[in-house]
Amino acid sequence: MRVSGQAVAVAERTKLVPLSLLRAGEKGRIGGVYGDGALVHRLREMGLHDGAMVHMVRPGSPCIIRLKGQSLGFRMDDVAHVLVQLGGASS
Amino acid sequence: MSPVTEPHRVAVALIGNPNTGKSTLFGAISGIPQRVGNYPGVTVEMAVGEFTHAGRRWSLIDLPGTYSLAPRSPDEMVTVDALLGRTPAVPPPDLVVCVVAANNLERNFYLVSQVLELGLPLVVALSMVDLADAQGTTIDAPGLSIRLGVPVVPVQAHRGIGIEELKGAIARGAARPAPPPESPFPEPFQDEVRRLESLLASEQPINGACTIPRYLVERLLLDTSGYLHERLFQDCPLDGPGIKQALREARERLAENHCPVPEVETLARYSWVARTTQGLVAHPDEHRVTWGDRLDSVLTSRLWGSLFLALVMLLMFNAVFTWAKWPMDGIEALIGGASQRIEAALPEGPLRSLLIDGVISGIGAVVVFLPQIFILFLILTSLEECGYLARAAYIMDRLMARVGLSGKSFIPLLSSFACAIPGVMSTRVIEDRRDRLTTILIAPLMSCSARLPVYTLMIAAFIPERRLLGGMIGLQGLTLFALYLVGIVVAAAVALVLKRTLLRGAPPPFVMELPPYKWPSPRVVFRRMLERGWDFLRNAGTIIFAVSIVMWGALSYPRMSSGEAAPFLAERQRLESRLAAARGSGDAAEEEAIAAGLADVANWLEGAQKRQSLLGRAGRLIEPMVKPLGWDWRIGSAVIASFPAREVVVATLGVIFDVGKDAAEGDGSLRLGSALRAASWPQTGRPLFNIPVALSIMVFFALCAQCVSTLAVIGRETGSWTWPAFTFAYMTALAYLAAFLTYQVAMWVCG
Numbered sequence: 001m002r003v004s005g006q007a008v009a010v011a012e013r014t015k016l017v018p019l020s021l022l023r024a025g026e027k028g029r030i031g032g033v034y035g036d037g038a039l040v041h042r043l044r045e046m047g048l049h050d051g052a053m054v055h056m057v058r059p060g061s062p063c064i065i066r067l068k069g070q071s072l073g074f075r076m077d078d079v080a081h082v083l084v085q086l087g088g089a090s091s
Numbered sequence: 092m093s094p095v096t097e098p099h100r101v102a103v104a105l106i107g108n109p110n111t112g113k114s115t116l117f118g119a120i121s122g123i124p125q126r127v128g129n130y131p132g133v134t135v136e137m138a139v140g141e142f143t144h145a146g147r148r149w150s151l152i153d154l155p156g157t158y159s160l161a162p163r164s165p166d167e168m169v170t171v172d173a174l175l176g177r178t179p180a181v182p183p184p185d186l187v188v189c190v191v192a193a194n195n196l197e198r199n200f201y202l203v204s205q206v207l208e209l210g211l212p213l214v215v216a217l218s219m220v221d222l223a224d225a226q227g228t229t230i231d232a233p234g235l236s237i238r239l240g241v242p243v244v245p246v247q248a249h250r251g252i253g254i255e256e257l258k259g260a261i262a263r264g265a266a267r268p269a270p271p272p273e274s275p276f277p278e279p280f281q282d283e284v285r286r287l288e289s290l291l292a293s294e295q296p297i298n299g300a301c302t303i304p305r306y307l308v309e310r311l312l313l314d315t316s317g318y319l320h321e322r323l324f325q326d327c328p329l330d331g332p333g334i335k336q337a338l339r340e341a342r343e344r345l346a347e348n349h350c351p352v353p354e355v356e357t358l359a360r361y362s363w364v365a366r367t368t369q370g371l372v373a374h375p376d377e378h379r380v381t382w383g384d385r386l387d388s389v390l391t392s393r394l395w396g397s398l399f400l401a402l403v404m405l406l407m408f409n410a411v412f413t414w415a416k417w418p419m420d421g422i423e424a425l426i427g428g429a430s431q432r433i434e435a436a437l438p439e440g441p442l443r444s445l446l447i448d449g450v451i452s453g454i455g456a457v458v459v460f461l462p463q464i465f466i467l468f469l470i471l472t473s474l475e476e477c478g479y480l481a482r483a484a485y486i487m488d489r490l491m492a493r494v495g496l497s498g499k500s501f502i503p504l505l506s507s508f509a510c511a512i513p514g515v516m517s518t519r520v521i522e523d524r525r526d527r528l529t530t531i532l533i534a535p536l537m538s539c540s541a542r543l544p545v546y547t548l549m550i551a552a553f554i555p556e557r558r559l560l561g562g563m564i565g566l567q568g569l570t571l572f573a574l575y576l577v578g579i580v581v582a583a584a585v586a587l588v589l590k591r592t593l594l595r596g597a598p599p600p601f602v603m604e605l606p607p608y609k610w611p612s613p614r615v616v617f618r619r620m621l622e623r624g625w626d627f628l629r630n631a632g633t634i635i636f637a638v639s640i641v642m643w644g645a646l647s648y649p650r651m652s653s654g655e656a657a658p659f660l661a662e663r664q665r666l667e668s669r670l671a672a673a674r675g676s677g678d679a680a681e682e683e684a685i686a687a688g689l690a691d692v693a694n695w696l697e698g699a700q701k702r703q704s705l706l707g708r709a710g711r712l713i714e715p716m717v718k719p720l721g722w723d724w725r726i727g728s729a730v731i732a733s734f735p736a737r738e739v740v741v742a743t744l745g746v747i748f749d750v751g752k753d754a755a756e757g758d759g760s761l762r763l764g765s766a767l768r769a770a771s772w773p774q775t776g777r778p779l780f781n782i783p784v785a786l787s788i789m790v791f792f793a794l795c796a797q798c799v800s801t802l803a804v805i806g807r808e809t810g811s812w813t814w815p816a817f818t819f820a821y822m823t824a825l826a827y828l829a830a831f832l833t834y835q836v837a838m839w840v841c842g
Binding site for chain 2: 037038039041042043044045046047049050052055057058060061062064066068069070071072073074075076077078079080
């Protein structure tokens with residue numbers, strides 16, 4: 001899969017991890033969103049801009065994340081990948 | 092463009108993210124909307140209301156909730172056009188009120204930054220302050236107001252707090268000139284927008300009809316999908332290809348200048364948001380657990396959440412069927428009363444028949460669905476308003492993804508079990524065009540309430556009452572369950588096929604806001620319910636009505652010749668004179684028996700007329716086609732008659748099998764059941780109906796598109812007649828094939 005290949009390459013270079021690896025209660029800062037252009041833009045508009053803090057509420061597929069006061073139900077599969085910088089231990 | 096009658100009315104546009112309480116605020120300011128703007132091929136609605144403040148009259152335009160003013164689809168374009176005064180459907184706004192949810196200020200301010208660029212006076216209404224308090228978020232509204240340069244008014248619409256202050260701010264804002272548009276974009280980007288503007292101005296034809304506002308020029312540069320370019324230049328004699336070239340070059344220069352399009356927009360706006368809210372909005376260090384979080388930990392859990400959803404669905408269907416029963420009975424009684432009155436007032440003849448069997452029963456067929464639609468939307472809107480539907484979509488996403496859809500398709504499909512019409516209408520929440528279409532196309536396969544009378548008739552008459560698994564399950568109940576399952580399984584298969592062929596695409600991503608829980612606003616719920624009911628009456632109603640009249644014609648003409656009717660009339664005359672004699676002698680038992688005999692004659696006469704009619708002839712014509720399904724021409728014509736609306740089949744069967752059209756009421760169903768059991772093939776005398784025939788009829792009804800209203804609504808929602816035609820064709824073909832297989836396999840099994 002092209003998208004995941006690109007994301008993996010970025011992840012290896014920058015020590016970012018896919019959002020789906022976060023466990024319940026873990027936090028991370030958005031480090032990049034890769035995939036279909038229109039979808040990426042929409043996600044950015046929803047607040048997944050680089051540096052935004054995400055909080056994994058319920059991992060799995062789909063997962064629930066908390067992002068600046070909003071809860072989002074979230075499933076990306078092969079369409080797009082969100083990478084995060086693990087920030088702060090689990091709270 | 093303001094209405095001629097009221098030159099001084101000021102138009103205010105209301106915009107905001109979804110789930111900000113915008114509709115509640117609209118209701119609190121202007122009550123029930125006066126009119127709703129509708130657009131062909133576009134599914135968004137704009138309500139226009141009115142209010143009086145400071146001795147003036149104001150119009151309030153409720154625009155659809157949106158996260159962003161980036162037009163990428165016709166639906167989104169309508170909102171932007173309305174804000175820029177580029178559509179005749181609503182008055183051009185003189186001022187914009189942007190509703191901002193305090194619990195999620197950053198994302199809401201993204202939209203504010205776009206609205207600020209429109210160059211219109213702006214008032215920010217700050218809602219959901221109580222939710223922000225519960226989260227521990229503090230907001231300095233006066234400080235924000237100073238930094239933004241526009242009024243920021245805290246409101247609690249459901250309690251009526253802040254409404255007068257908001258109206259005051261609107262009045263003051265409208266009296267002032269608009270603030271100069273402020274761009275959050277970096278210098279290189281603004282330079283490119285200016286360059287593009289002057290290029291467009293040099294291309295501008297003299298009539299000026301194609302003036303493109305600055306905001307759209309900026310969007311043109313940002314929209315890499317090409318939608319806006321196509322849209323703006325489709326009816327504009329500007330040099331489209333030349334501009335495309337200029338756009339490409341501008342984007343290349345921007346990429347070199349570290350302003351990649353479209354990322355530059357979210358980067359610029361979110362850094363503007365960060366600058367604007369710095370020091371004025373404080374979030375707690377640690378997330379404070381609210382009661383909503385506790386509720387979510389149960390309602391979104393895989394086990395408890397699924398169980399709760401199942402319970403909600405069960406209660407909802409129960410309510411739709413039981414609550415709707417008495418208003419539906421009431422409507423049927425009213426229709427019956429009206430028919431009787433006409434029957435008494437008019438002599439027997441074609442006009443009376445047209446009025447009773449065509450017009451009145453046509454109106455009845457439409458209105459009788461209103462209670463179910465109202466109740467379903469009352470419940471669904473309440474669940475949506477309190478925030479639960481988003482959780483239900485989340486729970487169901489895993490399952491829906493298996494057939495190539497997302498959780499967002501779940502609610503429309505769920506509604507379709509009551510009626511496909513509201514189901515199709517509620518697909519508007521699905522943004523992706525292909526998913527929305529797939530959902531619309533499979534929604535009519537869900538067994539709706541109109542199929543239930545057919546199922547109950549056939550099951551009661553032909554499926555033996557046998558207990559299985561030690562008395563736990565009845566065979567009749569199992570058959571009913573299997574019929575519902577047939578619809579679901581076929582729908583899943585059709586969705587899979589569609590998503591691999593016509594509407595090819597990977598399962599759509601699922602990104603859905605799970606809004607904070609809140610109490611539903613009765614006013615909003617009531618308003619949506621009325622809108623849906625009205626939608627149904629206007630769209631489906633007119634077509635059902637027209638088709639009912641056509642079917643009446645097909646069942647009534649050509650009339651029987653007097654020679655053909657003579658034996659029935661002679662019999663009637665004989666019975667009538669005997670009745671008079673019985674009355675004279677006071678023999679009550681004899682009188683009753685003769686009256687029953689008279690009713691039978693009337694049913695025979697009607698049956699003979701129906702066999703003679705266009706529809707009866709059509710039934711005979713298609714008999715060779717339906718014979719492989721185990722049907723004769725009588726079942727064939729009843730099925731043809733039920734294509735406009737499947738629920739009429741019971742009444743039509745009643746007429747054709749000489750039981751009378753009251754077969755759908757009271758003990759009529761039992762009488763029809765025994766009449767069907769007694770029916771036989773004329774050549775061989777072997778019973779017409781057996782279990783395989785009953786099964787093939789039920790499977791046919793489970794899968795066939797026998798509902799003109801649904802097809803009409805699909806036509807409206809998809810903006811073309813291709814999709815309803817496709818739905819009709821594929822469902823009818825599937826129904827025929829499945830009924831054929833059912834009959835042949837069942838015959839083989841039954842020996």
